Amino acid sequence: MTHTNERLRWVIGNWKQNKLRFEARELAEAVAQGRASAVGAAEDRVRVGIAPTFLCLDLAVPFAPPGDALWLFAQNVGAQDFGAFTGEIGPTMLLDAGVNGAIIGHSERREHFWETDEDIERKLRCALAAGLQVVLCIGEPLEIREAEQHETFVISQLSTAFFNIPPEHITERLVLAYEPIWAIGTGKTATPAEASAMHHAIRTWMGETFGANGRDRSILYGGSVKPANAAALLAAPDIDGFLVGGASLDAASFLDIVRTAAGG
Numbered sequence: 001m002t003h004t005n006e007r008l009r010w011v012i013g014n015w016k017q018n019k020l021r022f023e024a025r026e027l028a029e030a031v032a033q034g035r036a037s038a039v040g041a042a043e044d045r046v047r048v049g050i051a052p053t054f055l056c057l058d059l060a061v062p063f064a065p066p067g068d069a070l071w072l073f074a075q076n077v078g079a080q081d082f083g084a085f086t087g088e089i090g091p092t093m094l095l096d097a098g099v100n101g102a103i104i105g106h107s108e109r110r111e112h113f114w115e116t117d118e119d120i121e122r123k124l125r126c127a128l129a130a131g132l133q134v135v136l137c138i139g140e141p142l143e144i145r146e147a148e149q150h151e152t153f154v155i156s157q158l159s160t161a162f163f164n165i166p167p168e169h170i171t172e173r174l175v176l177a178y179e180p181i182w183a184i185g186t187g188k189t190a191t192p193a194e195a196s197a198m199h200h201a202i203r204t205w206m207g208e209t210f211g212a213n214g215r216d217r218s219i220l221y222g223g224s225v226k227p228a229n230a231a232a233l234l235a236a237p238d239i240d241g242f243l244v245g246g247a248s249l250d251a252a253s254f255l256d257i258v259r260t261a262a263g264g
């Protein structure tokens with residue numbers, strides 16, 4: 001398979017609340033060691049990232065040296081840089097710790113920790129202003145999909161998230177991830193056609209709102225991505241890589257997905 005557009009491909013492993021420190025070190029090392037051969041000749045257009053827990057980010061820093069080799073993401077980030085916000089970690093603190101970016105607005109944060117679109121807007125604004133790489137997640141629950149309101153729902157998530165974002169912050173630092181909630185951790189994947197239609201709607205809205213800088217952002221798919229379904233999803237238009245949960249907890253299966261994204 002060839003890569004048919006200029007957009008960067010990303011494959012990012014979201015480890016969620018998994019792995020003790022010794023396990024996290026082993027997994028980060030195995031991903032770092034296998035990455036170059038999985039990416040092969042696609043080095044300049046495929047980026048690979050991992051998102052361990054906050055407590056394990058420091059262990060992964062030595063495996064993610066400056067440069068594009070392996071990108072390190074937090075799974076969440078505060079909506080402010082510093083201050084009296086007990087329990088929070090801000091974007092500048094992540095950068096200071098050698099972390100490249102953060103996932104913002106994951107559906108598990110929205111569902112279990114009541115993060116609203118407005119919270120996500122504040123996090124996004126603060127993170128982009130601080131210079132953090134961001135993966136912004138959007139996606140609809142099953143009942144919204146069944147009611148055929150999924151595009152309206154996701155566009156409304158986007159319009160709130162980007163309400164106050166200055167256009168100059170819409171750069172390569174921003175990656176979007178469409179993750180239908182009914183496909184996360186369920187073994188049920190959106191079909192390539194379903195995912196692709198939504199990615200097209202997202203790209204159209206980003207283009208209408210931010211011009212070429214919006215339209216050209218990489219849009220990842222997430223939700224039960226595995227080595228067995230990665231190629232079919234990537235062959236669909238507008239799918240620029242993956243946010244991988246369960247299959248990223250094993251280096252071999254994660255690297256298989258990376259290899260597919262690299263076209264090998």
Ligand code: PGA
Nearest residue numbers: 184185223224244245246
């Ligand atoms: P999953 O998780 O691959 O286990 O479905 C994806 C995600 O939540 O990012």
